[in-house]
Amino acid sequence: MANADTPANANANPTAKGRRIFSRRFLLSGLRVLGVLLFIFAILGGYGYYWFDRNILQTLPSDLSSLREWRPPISCQVYDAAGVLVDEFYLERRMWVHLDELPLHVKNAFVAAEDRRFYEHQGIDLLGIVRAFWVNLQSGTVRQGGSTITQQLVKNILNDKERSYRRKLREAVLAWRLEKELSKDEILEVYINYVYLGSGNYGVEAAARDYFGIPASLLDAGQAALLAGLVPAPSIYAPERYPERAKRRREIVLVTMEDAGFLGRGEASRYLDDPASYPVELLERDRVGVSYVTQVRRELRAVYGTEVAVKVGLKVYTPLDRRIQAVAEEAVQEALLAHTDRQGHRSTVKHLARPEWEAFLARAPGLRRDPASGALERPERGDCFDALVGDPADLDQLLAGPWRFGLNPSDRQARVRVTYDERLSRSASTERLESSVQSGDVLRVCQITEETVGLDPRPSAEGAALVMENATGRIIALVGGYQSTLEGFVRATQARRQPGSSFKPYVYTQALLQGRTQLDVVVDAPLNLPGAAGRRWVPKNYGGRYFGPITIRRALAKSLNSVAIRLLLEVGADAVVSRAAALGVRSPLRADPTLALGSSEVTLLDQVRAYSAFARMGIAMEPVYIDKVIGPQGRVIGLAGRLVPDANEDGDTDWPILPGPSPRRALPAAVSYEIVDMMGEVVRAGTARRAYKRGYERAGKTGTTNNNIDAWFVGFTPRYTVGVWVGTDGNESLGDKETGGRAALPAWITIVEALPASPDDAFPIPDEALLVESEGQWVGLVRGSVPTSYAPYRDPGRAPLPALTYVPTTTTASLF
Structure with a gap:
């Protein structure tokens, strides 16, 4: 029987009670764990935000709105006097084009090729990333990328080479922010002008002009697809190197454009079969005026600095006359080739003793080397290099590096002069190559076939020409050498050479200033003067003939050395130096009796600048290579010799003044006219008779130095002054009878015949x-x-x- 004092719940289930106690304890423990986790997450979140802010947000530009006006380096474009593009120079070859100037299919081609959902996402395309991941997973290779156009642009702006998630985060955040600041079209405009499209071209405008020879505004859909297809790998899809790859890539872009609705159904196939939408080869750029452009580039650097000259997209308008430039280049080339025909090839570069052969072959002058390994690369057709003659009886075994080449049979019979032999270099005689070469001779050759080489076809001498417009000082043509390269040596402005008798007009001018007239009679007779180191100096006339009493006029026409020296001794060498400098000779001159014969070196520019002062009746001018410069905002920022008052109204850089002609009186007009009349006699009846043309006024002076090392003719018409120099870079003799009248004058005549002229043109007679x-x-x-x-x-x-x-x-x- 149960005890009446026992509680009612004494027999309740103890398991249920335990469950309640466990639940409470579990809940409390869970809350404690959750609190700890929340605390940890808060710490991690705070640290993560601190890291994200410090390593991502703080490293990004704070204001992206400036990108609307941002411009990458843009090419400097050089135009001729007719406003036609001649050339350009750049850090990156780029021409900026606005999006609204392009047809819709050009924009669509880049969107289809690189970012189909460009107008739908906010800078990051998650669907695109998933799609690219799936395609790459299926193919087992990276065939698609998930970067949007905005991300690609951001990547280029950041210029961050780091491969890390940190960089990816920065790009994603910046892309999202960029989409908030700029419109889609603004982003696309920067992108298509920034992107690299191969062969040195940045942006669609430069690529369109280079690949197709047209502006981007004229591209058809097939052409636009080819350019857009180059974006992921310009070198892999380069049409000039891998045409089949480029065509397949273009097909993919066209099909994508059709699938996206950018082209009508079946329209892609029409462009696939159109040969006009594919460049067979890169268009050759017109290289007329390379030396001129080089000179312009140096002028721009001097005025604006290197950074501005190649980065901000200046448009430079020059006085260059493309027709006269082409004539001048061809005239110089023909004069040099004619000289080579007369004197023979200077085929032998030097002679090596047998112990020197091994080092020469290891050095392999002229052969290319692999940039990475430094290993020699076998020459290709057109390459020119030095080859060693091992056995002169076997010219099929010329040595160059580790290879052997056979000499072209026709070149074995070529008439040559052995230039390392000083005796032969002074001689008019030539010999057949096969009978003149010796073991150890080094020949300059060029590759013809894989196993055959020929003598270097380039002429043995070099030359230069310069054409100045008398009324303005503008240089309308400039030739710097036989084959000029951009940034190469411009002999017309940089080479200092002895002018020979072409210096004599300055001596005669000073004599006229000091009271002489051209009808005065002087004595042409041998001289014996004190020379250097106690020796005697006995100058002679060319040919050794003397005329006795002769007028100053005839003495200049016949270029008599003794008369020029007598006049210099009469007026003083210092006075002649000062007069030459006043007329425009900037090179330093030695004030001694040899100055009368042109012993001090000058440039062709010096001579043309000074002679043009004669043609202007005593007014000297500086040369003008640049007429006008338009700045990056499309405003005129420079005019030759003139201040442009409103060039800085838009807050641009404070642009300096372009050099101008700076006219100044260097000689009384009447004295200038008298020397012009005397130099006209040089053409009418003197050493430049070949230049005479009945009814047309021409004047000038030949120049030839000792041993025929330099040959000159500098002369002028009422409208233009033209100078031509011929010589070798190594100061070698041009050969027997290679005087200024023979080597240089023919090119001068060709150039002057091409210049505008009229029988009514005449040198003005001053009142005095x-x-x-x-x-x-x-x-x-x-x-x-x-x-x-x-x-x-x-x-x-x-x-x-x-x-x-x-x-x-x-x-x-x-x-x-």
Whole structure:
């Protein structure tokens, strides 16, 4: 029987009670764990935010709105006098084009090729990432990328080479922020101008002009697809190297455009079969005026600095006359080839003793080397290099590096001069190559076939030419050498050479200034003067002939050395140096008697600048290579010799003034006219008779140095001054009888014949000058110096002094 004092729940289930206790304890424990986890997550989250802010957000640009005006490096474009693009230079070859200037299919091609959902996502395309992951997983290779156009642009802007998730996060955040700041079209415009499209082209405009020869605004859908297809791997899909790959890639882009609705159904196949939408080969760029462009580039660097010259997209307008430039280049080339025909190839570079052979073959001058390994690369057709003659009886075994080559049979019979032999280099005689070469001779050869080489076809001499417009000082043509390269040596402005007799006009000019007239009689006779180191200096006339009493006029026409020296001794060498400098000779000159014969080195530019002062009746000018410069905002920022008042209204850089002609009086007009008349006699009856053309006024002076090392002709018409120099870079003799009248004058004549001219063109007669009759000719003299025995004559039909383009009207009268 149960105890009446026992509680009612004494027999309740103890298991249920335990469950309740466990549940409470579990809940409390769970809450404690959750609290700990939340605390840990809060710590990690705080640290994560701190890390994200410090390593991601703080490393990104704070304001992206400036990207609307951001421009990557843009090519500097150089135009000729007609406004036609001649060349360009750049860090990256790029021409900026606005999106609204392009047809819709150009924009769609890049969107289809790189980011089909460009107009739908916010900078990051998660669907695109998943799709790319799946395609790559199925193929087992990386065939698609998940980066959007915005991300690709951001990647280029950041220029971060790091391969890490940190970089990917930065790109994603910046892409998202960029989409908030810029419109889709603004982003796409920057992208298509920034992206690299192979062969040195950045942006669609530069690529369109290079691959197809047209602006991007004229691209059809097939052409646009080819360019857009280059984006992922320009070198792999390069059409000039891998045409089949490029065509397959273009097909993929066209099909994608059709699938995306950017092309009508079946339209892609039409472009696939259209040969016009595929470049067979890269278009050859017109390389006329390479030396001129090089000179312009140096002028821009001097004025604006290197950074501005190649980065901001300047448009530079020059006085270059493309037609005259082409004529001048061809004239110089023909003169040099004609010289080679007369004198033979200078085929032998040098001679090596047998112990020197091994080092020579290891060095392999002229052969290319692999940039990575440094190993020699076998030459290809057109490559030129030095080859060693091992056995002169077997010219099929020429040695170059580890290879052997056979000499082209026709070249074995070529007439050559052995240039390392000083005796032969002074001789007019030539020999057949196969009978003149010796074991150890080094020949300059060029690859013809895999096993055959020929003599270097380039001429043995070099040359230069310069054409200046007299009225303005503008340089309309400039030739720097036989084959010029951008940034190469420009012989017309950089090479200092002895001018020989072409220096004599400065001596005669100073004599006229000091009271002589061209009708004065001097004695042409041998001289014996004190020389260096106690020795005697016995200068001679060319050919060794002397004429005795002779007028100064005839002495200059015949280029008599003794008369020039006598006049220099009379007026003083220092005075001649000063006069030459005033006229435009900038090179340093030695004030000694040899100066009369052109012993001090000058540039062709020096001579043309000084001679043009004669043609202007004593007004000297500086050369002008740049007429106008348009800045990155499309405003004129430079005009030759003039301040552009509003060039900086938009807050641009404070642009400096472009160099101008800076006209100045260097010589009295009447004296200048008298020397012009004397130099005209050089053409009419002197050493430059070949240049005479009845009815046309021409004047100038030949120049030839000792041993025929340099040959010159510098001359002028009423409109232009032209100079031509021929010589070798190594100061070798040009050969027997290679004078200025033979080597240089023919090119001068060709150039001048191409220049605008009229029989009505005439050198103006200053009021201070008179024409007098002497020996049946009209001779120009300074008024006041005319002997009473001469009857003065003035032709009322002769032209007045011309106005100068860059001289203000208020000062023109005082200059003459």
